[in-house]
Amino acid sequence: MARLKVENLSFSFGYETILDDISFEVNEGEVVSIVGPSGGGKTTLLRLCAGLLDRQEGKIENSFETQSIAFQDPRLLPWKNTLDNISFGLKALGVPTKERDARAREIALQFDLEESDLTKFPKELSGGMSQRVSFARALVTKPKLLFLDEPFSALDIGLKRELQDHVMRLIDKKEITIFFITHDIMEAIRLSDKILLLAPDPGHIVKIFEFDKPQAERNDEYVYAETAKILSDREIIETFELELK
Numbered sequence: 001m002a003r004l005k006v007e008n009l010s011f012s013f014g015y016e017t018i019l020d021d022i023s024f025e026v027n028e029g030e031v032v033s034i035v036g037p038s039g040g041g042k043t044t045l046l047r048l049c050a051g052l053l054d055r056q057e058g059k060i061e062n063s064f065e066t067q068s069i070a071f072q073d074p075r076l077l078p079w080k081n082t083l084d085n086i087s088f089g090l091k092a093l094g095v096p097t098k099e100r101d102a103r104a105r106e107i108a109l110q111f112d113l114e115e116s117d118l119t120k121f122p123k124e125l126s127g128g129m130s131q132r133v134s135f136a137r138a139l140v141t142k143p144k145l146l147f148l149d150e151p152f153s154a155l156d157i158g159l160k161r162e163l164q165d166h167v168m169r170l171i172d173k174k175e176i177t178i179f180f181i182t183h184d185i186m187e188a189i190r191l192s193d194k195i196l197l198l199a200p201d202p203g204h205i206v207k208i209f210e211f212d213k214p215q216a217e218r219n220d221e222y223v224y225a226e227t228a229k230i231l232s233d234r235e236i237i238e239t240f241e242l243e244l245k
């Protein structure tokens, strides 16, 4: 079984320690999310796991065959239109042009982009549209492991729900393993098997919340109830410096 295993990982930018002694596992078929205050080191952790930053101390073992990442900012290629931005990764895999375009178009339309958006360039897209293009680009190659850094933050609640449902169907079919960052606790509860709570200065894991109920069976009632529970958790209150009202 493939897995991402992080052991005693520490990391500094210059003299500033960003992550301290992080250990956790993401097993094949699981969805694991990280929540924590802004600036706490979540993106840094994700980039280390994805191999985009060089490891300093500790171990990272990643045995997934393929992976892709959708960044916090969409990072689209400004000289390529929507369709070409999405199909870019397929080109690198040697998929023929016709099939590339067909797969990119299919996923774009699933994500509620219009036919007329496919020929637009990034500067002509709204923030939420760019985010959907970025997410589509990450998914179109059908990666075994998907890294997501706040993939739905710029979307309205309807679209957000649609893309979450899309992810949920992939999870249900056991087609993907996901490691993602979110600021949305409800989103984390809806999608995750495990939530890692990362406290800052330096970033360390204070608690891991686990959810056994299959994602497809988590209705709104369940999500609201679990959200209320988590929001009254002592470690969450301390980490986010929430005040109880």
Ligand SMILES: Nc1ncnc2c1ncn2[C@@H]1O[C@H](COP(=O)(O)OP(=O)(O)OP(=O)(O)O)[C@@H](O)[C@H]1O
Residues within 6 Å of the ligand: 013, 018, 036, 037, 038, 039, 040, 041, 042, 043, 044, 045, 072
């Ligand atoms: N390339 C870099 N060079 C130096 N410092 C950096 C670099 N990238 C991030 N940092 C610092 O590392 C710390 C953690 O940043 P990171 O982006 O990992 O936080 P985050 O938890 O993802 O925050 P947010 O929720 O706001 O996205 C911050 O203090 C940031 O200034």
Ligand SMILES: [Mg+2]
Residues within 6 Å of the ligand: 042, 043, 044, 072, 149
């Ligand atoms: Mg970040």
